[in-house]
Amino acid sequence: MPRLADLPMADSRTAAYTILRDAGPVIRSWRGSRMITSSEAAEYALKHPELFSSKRAFDIVGSPLAMVPIAFDPPEHTRYRRVLQPFFSPRGTAAWRPMMRALAGELIDGFAGRGECDLVADLAVPLPAQVFLTLFGLPLEDRDRLIAWKEALVNSFGAQGPERPSERAAAMGAELYEYLVGHIARRRETGGTDDLLGRLLADTSDEGLSDSELLGLAFLFVLAGLETVTSALSTAFATLAAQPALRRQIAADPAAVPGAVEELLRVDGPVVFVPRIATRDVELAGELIPAGSYVMVAIAAASRDPAEHPDPDTIDFGRRERHLAFGGGPHRCLGSHLARMEMRVALEEWHRRIPEYELAPGVTPRVTWPAGLVGIDSLPLVFRPPAPQPADHVP
Ligand code: HEM
Numbered sequence: 065m066p067r068l069a070d071l072p073m074a075d076s077r078t079a080a081y082t083i084l085r086d087a088g089p090v091i092r093s094w095r096g097s098r099m100i101t102s103s104e105a106a107e108y109a110l111k112h113p114e115l116f117s118s119k120r121a122f123d124i125v126g127s128p129l130a131m132v133p134i135a136f137d138p139p140e141h142t143r144y145r146r147v148l149q150p151f152f153s154p155r156g157t158a159a160w161r162p163m164m165r166a167l168a169g170e171l172i173d174g175f176a177g178r179g180e181c182d183l184v185a186d187l188a189v190p191l192p193a194q195v196f197l198t199l200f201g202l203p204l205e206d207r208d209r210l211i212a213w214k215e216a217l218v219n220s221f222g223a224q225g226p227e228r229p230s231e232r233a234a235a236m237g238a239e240l241y242e243y244l245v246g247h248i249a250r251r252r253e254t255g256g257t258d259d260l261l262g263r264l265l266a267d268t269s270d271e272g273l274s275d276s277e278l279l280g281l282a283f284l285f286v287l288a289g290l291e292t293v294t295s296a297l298s299t300a301f302a303t304l305a306a307q308p309a310l311r312r313q314i315a316a317d318p319a320a321v322p323g324a325v326e327e328l329l330r331v332d333g334p335v336v337f338v339p340r341i342a343t344r345d346v347e348l349a350g351e352l353i354p355a356g357s358y359v360m361v362a363i364a365a366a367s368r369d370p371a372e373h374p375d376p377d378t379i380d381f382g383r384r385e386r387h388l389a390f391g392g393g394p395h396r397c398l399g400s401h402l403a404r405m406e407m408r409v410a411l412e413e414w415h416r417r418i419p420e421y422e423l424a425p426g427v428t429p430r431v432t433w434p435a436g437l438v439g440i441d442s443l444p445l446v447f448r449p450p451a452p453q454p455a456d457h458v459p
Pocket residue numbers: 118132133134135145284285288289290292293296333334335338339363388389390391392394395396397398399400402403404
């Protein structure tokens with residue numbers, strides 16, 4: 065099997081994931097690590113944390129503290145999820161939809177009149193950063209600092225998983241840490257605000273999170289909740305810009321958006337694999353995975369497994385098939401409903417204003433590879449500027 069870094073990811077995830085799946089459901093990879101590529105085997109690994117540990121796999125370089133909840137195994141992990149789940153359930157996240165819609169609308173209105181934009185710099189990067197700042201009660205003026213910290217940290221993840229951080233990444237990690245420590249301490253004093261952090265701080269029961277746990281959560285939120293959404297929006301818009309028949313389904317009927325988001329995540333989700341460490345010798349799909357092996361669960365390849373998804377490389381917004389873009393088992397993405405909402409709101413607000421658009425002349429979108437996530441750094445789009453909307457137009 066080629067090294068992950070050598071896969072033809074930049075030009076064709078279809079080709080890259082086919083190579084992985086054709087190599088077998090469980091394959092021996094780089095430096096004795098193992099990779100799981102079939103949907104069935106991936107789901108099994110994700111649902112058996114006692115065999116495939118996250119705690120050891122997420123002993124992350126660059127983070128001065130354990131990231132809550134991803135770097136824990138059950139039963140510790142179970143307590144974190146119990147505390148956090150209500151905020152991140154479909155019901156819990158619904159309260160944030162108007163805020164997100166307003167943020168997305170403002171960002172799009174900021175460039176729509178130009179008839180062109182860089183979808184990544186103008187929308188996909190700032191939107192999740194502003195959502196994070198709002199949920200944690202931080203000023204929007206801190207946006208560009210937050211983005212710089214996030215970028216330094218994300219860049220310290222290679223295609224094979226975490227790498228030794230550069231001095232700069234470590235320094236940026238320390239700055240972000242200080243920033244969040246100071247903010248949480250101040251908020252502990254002032255209290256009283258109804259944002260996510262305020263509500264978590266208000267929980268003083270035995271179950272409630274300590275300051276260092278809140279810090280671990282905030283840190284993980286920056287790492288897991290910003291670049292993922294940015295990358296997912298970048299590839300989603302690249303696909304829609306290149307395929308008029310798909311984008312017209314959304315422009316014609318906003319009810320198509322939820323199905324479109326699921327399908328775009330299934331086919332081209334930003335997370336290629338999630339890491340685990342085998343706690344003992346495990347036989348999976350007829351292959352031995354020795355105790356202590358670094359195991360990459362290749363959720364993106366598994367989400368295109370033909371055994372689960374007929375004609376897996378064809379994009380069909382009408383599918384209703386479970387996929388693994390958000391992982392599975394106890395660590396299934398805590399922010400999945402939030403992420404879906406960000407993507408839906410961005411697609412709805414965009415297509416309401418700009419139904420017809422295309423890639424700027426000469427642009428061929430390529431994802432950056434090797435990298436920790438599948439995403440496009442810059443996506444220049446052109447379109448006809450929308451007619452001005454009446455000032456009191458509220459969706
Ligand atoms: C399209 C966007 C996103 C994708 C594709 C995605 C994907 C994933 C995946 C695959 C996992 C599982 C990791 C594992 O099993 O080791 C995960 C975990 C997680 N994600 Fe997301 N994510 C996205 C957005 C977000 C957002 C916006 C947040 C903000 C809260 C978030 C927070 C988390 C957290 C806290 C975990 C750890 C859950 C746990 O360990 O119990 N994610 N995500």
